Amino acid sequence: MEQQFAGLHHVIVRDGETLGYERIDAEIASIATAVLRQKGFDAGFVYFGEIDDVGHIFGLAGDEYRDAIRRVDAHVKKVLSEVSRRSDELGEDWLVVITTDHGHLDEGGHCGTTDRERESWTIRWSPHRELAEWPEEIAPHELAELMLVERRTLR
Secondary structure, eight states, X not given: OHHHHTTSOXXXXXXXXXXXXHHHXXXXXXXXXXXXXXXXXXXXXXXXXXXXXXXXXXXXXXXXXXXXXXXXXXXXXXXXXXXXXXXXXXXXXXXXXXXXXXXXXXXXXXXXXXXXXXXXOEEEEOSSSOOOOOOSSOOGGGHHHHHHHHHHTOO
């Protein structure tokens, strides 16, 4: 909190559990894009919760899940477009990492212990540079270090 009060970082929170992630994810995308238009920062975190929420409720096999993916994909595209603009116009070098916290079963649910429910994936992207190789399998506790090492190689 001291850093936030000192203006060293900012936290913006929206309540998707109460107001619905479809609505809140759209707000978060707009806020993230607006922040990127105004100023740069060393590290940022954006959470879109709709796909996870829909996966728990409806599972992976239905139209609800595919529709949620389409909506969140549009949000991610909006944010990445602004990252690309900053990279092009301001010469900034960016590393974007997208990950999940767990997998799902086709029928939905939560907190299972199957391999499929415990799996996650990671995507990395940078607008104008080739990224270093990462291991095929990454343990959750290794992700932050990999990102920091990658970050150190940016200009």
